[in-house]
Amino acid sequence: MRRIWAVVTTTVLTASLAACASPSEMASGGDDDGTPTLKVGVNPVPHGDILAFVRDELAADAGLKIDIVEIPDYNTPNTQLVEGELDANYFQHREFLKEWQDANPDNELSYVTDVHIERLGLYSKKHDKVGDLGEGAEIAVPNDPANLNRALRTLEKEGLVEIDPDAGENASEKSITENPKDLKITPLEAPQIPRSIDDVDAAVVNGNFAIEADLSENSEVLAWEPQGGDYAEKYANGLVVPADQADGKQVRTLVELLHKPEVAEYIDKTWKGVVLPVDAEGAIEE
Numbered sequence: 001m002r003r004i005w006a007v008v009t010t011t012v013l014t015a016s017l018a019a020c021a022s023p024s025e026m027a028s029g030g031d032d033d034g035t036p037t038l039k040v041g042v043n044p045v046p047h048g049d050i051l052a053f054v055r056d057e058l059a060a061d062a063g064l065k066i067d068i069v070e071i072p073d074y075n076t077p078n079t080q081l082v083e084g085e086l087d088a089n090y091f092q093h094r095e096f097l098k099e100w101q102d103a104n105p106d107n108e109l110s111y112v113t114d115v116h117i118e119r120l121g122l123y124s125k126k127h128d129k130v131g132d133l134g135e136g137a138e139i140a141v142p143n144d145p146a147n148l149n150r151a152l153r154t155l156e157k158e159g160l161v162e163i164d165p166d167a168g169e170n171a172s173e174k175s176i177t178e179n180p181k182d183l184k185i186t187p188l189e190a191p192q193i194p195r196s197i198d199d200v201d202a203a204v205v206n207g208n209f210a211i212e213a214d215l216s217e218n219s220e221v222l223a224w225e226p227q228g229g230d231y232a233e234k235y236a237n238g239l240v241v242p243a244d245q246a247d248g249k250q251v252r253t254l255v256e257l258l259h260k261p262e263v264a265e266y267i268d269k270t271w272k273g274v275v276l277p278v279d280a281e282g283a284i285e286e
Helices: 002-020 023-027 044-062 076-082 094-103 145-157 190-199 207-212 231-235 249-258 261-271
Strands: 036-042 065-070 088-093 109-118 121-124 138-142 176-178 184-188 202-205 220-224 237-242 275-277
Touching: 036 044, 036 076, 036 249, 044 065, 044 088, 044 109, 044 207, 044 249, 044 261, 076 088, 076 109, 076 237, 088 094, 094 109, 094 145, 094 231, 109 207, 109 231, 109 249, 121 207, 138 145, 138 190, 145 184, 145 202, 145 220, 184 190, 190 202, 190 207, 202 207, 237 249, 261 275
Parallel strands: 036 065, 036 088, 138 184, 138 202
Antiparallel strands: 088 237, 109 237, 109 275, 121 202, 121 220
16 A cells, blocks of 8 residues: 555656646657757748758757757747747747737747848749839738738839838838839738739749749749848847747757858858848848
């Protein structure tokens, strides 16, 4: 009976300790050799490819294992992070995280470091240059607020529309004050835009979705989004973790690895200007 009671007591104690652990602690694990593991949710391209390079080429020497979870949408990664299913995610920029935090004020996440920028491009399968866009041409743009603003600023840079100066970073179709060609601006879910490019005259496409759809191979890039001012600070994609894990040893190790010169070289070689590496100080590495 004493032996049985000891087993029961140990089981209860173990369960109690597990219940007291934070979600992030429970999500983190270790391999059989005790090497700590970070479970990171990513959009497949380019985030998943970049992180796979780090995992395969750099992580072992740094004493870290990385478990990559590919998530194809923008909505799930933050939810899984706050629910403890992930230790970190890598798919978003600061503006997107800010919008998410505003909508979910009880869940505090920390943006830890920039890694890369996916340039928005104006692509077309029907036209070779911006000047070919005629009266009433239809242009698809992302419908999430941060990327919609970026898309409209791209059109503004090319002289296709003028945006109300008071719109700031919140420009939408309603912010257009001048539209000399009477262009039809059509907001769509960002992942859907490459699949719709045959049906419109042109489309402003996020870099990751342009890569997945091989747009640079089968369409013309009419224009790139403007890069002035605090472009990198706003739109670089980076690593996000629960606020109480921002200074964790494993997180710091991953940050160091993401800014190794080998990673920047890999990004430049693989995506040739569609994706730009960002250094640890937040500057674009040209």
